[in-house]
Amino acid sequence: MEKLSTWLNKVLEHFMKFVNTKTMIAVKDGFLLTMPITLIGSIFLLIANFPISNWDSIMSGIFGAGWAGPLNQVVGSTFDILAIASVLAIAYVYARNEEVDGISSALLALVSFLILTNSFTVVDGVKIGGVIPKGWTGGNGVITSIIVGVVSAKIFTFFIKKNIIFKLPEGVPTGVVNAFSALIPGFVIMAGSMLIHILTHALGGASLTEVIFNVLQTPLQNVSDTLAGGLFITFLMGILFWAGIHGPNIVMGIMGPILTANALSNTAILESGQALVVGENAKVMTIQLIDIFAKFGGQGITIGLVIAALISAKSSRIKEISKVSVVPGLFNINEPVIYGLPIVFNPIMLVPFIVVPLVGVLIPYFAIVSGFMAPFTAVSVPWTTPPIISGFLVSGWRGALVQILIIIASIVIYYPFLKKLDHEYVKEESNN
Secondary structure, three states, X not given: OHHHHHHHHHHHHHHHHHHOOHHHHHHHHHHHHOHHHXXXXXXXXXXXXXXXXXXXXXXXXXXXXXXXXXXXXXXXXXXXXXXXXXHHHHHHHHHHHOOOOHHHHHHHHHHHHHHHOOOEEEEOOEEEEOOOOHHHOOHHHHHHHHHHHHHHHHHHHHHHHOOOOOOOXXXXXXXXXXXXXXXXXXXXXXXXXXXXXXXXXXXXXXXXXXXXXXXXXXXXHHHHOOHHHHHHHHHHHHHHHHXXXXXXXXXXXXXXXXXXXXXXXXXXXXXXXXXXXXXXXXXXXXXXXXXXXXXXXXOOOOHHHHHHHHHHOOOHHHHHHHHHHHHXXXXXXXXXXXXXXXXXXXXXXXXXXXXXXXXXXXXXXXXXHOOOOOOOOOOOOOOOOOOOHHHHHHHHHHHHHHHHHHHHHHHHHHHHHHHHHHHHHHHHHHHO
């Protein structure tokens, strides 16, 4: 155990240096700022595509044909601008953390993103200019938005901190000072973006957004959209949390945008009138599969552990901790059992804490691959939504049933390890 702890500490030291860089913090916190629009958009998307049979027929009978049009207008104005929201949020957070003007940084990053993204679309072979095609401002532009947000914010911050700005006399209002301070870094950012635009079109005949999507984002999505990818993401979250570090915050700060893009890709396919077909055009590994099925009840799906403890525990310590943990666990908060049992650095609980979430990936993955559940779209739910309800909202009764199966599996897996820990605690309590 001591050797394992030493090795883990060395690995985690290097890992934490990476995730605590200013860049990664800006990406993670920036995407958190986009959460309100995606969650609210999910409500309208859920209403338009509620997971029960004949929903469209029912609503058409009440509100008439085309009833979902206004709802889809909201959906298109949230999910389809995720890249725009992301580039604004990331550049803002980076500049704010550097204690420079976040608004100017965000606006310059947005302009850079638009320069680097084509301002035309093609309809029936006719090129129409003067537009911002939503095909590149949503999930397909997410990686570009991350890169542009970070790079433009770094350039802006460099010029401001090096005082390479137009200087104004004292007494000038702050808003005016900030506007003039942004002129030189703004010119550099825009001119640099224009040169990149010229270069990518000259060499590849495409915008930087298209190049990054084809060269970087598509491979990343394909790698994440594998069973091995989902298992690795889940394993990493578990081992970090067991070591006392909030693994989901760190790992999903990096992988969340990619998995979200997978879900948005499925939504775009449905909106185009095509059917989602696993193995052809559908993405299986999405943000919902990880958040709603592989870590509901908190990382480790400890709700199964709490249920097992309430049924069989004899130790006073475990009994009290399980009672305290029930209600928070229903809302996916499991810190009481993580730190109270504890699970952190507890060798007995390492194996089930890692294995249960992996089962939480395997069951829904094969449920989708087998055709029992449909691939997930952009419909999401607040992270505190209780299990079974969350499964139903994203995938109907089948999603709820899959979550029930995962809970049963988690109880079975945790039980023998809980009994061993319970036996040790009973001995400790009897000796006191």
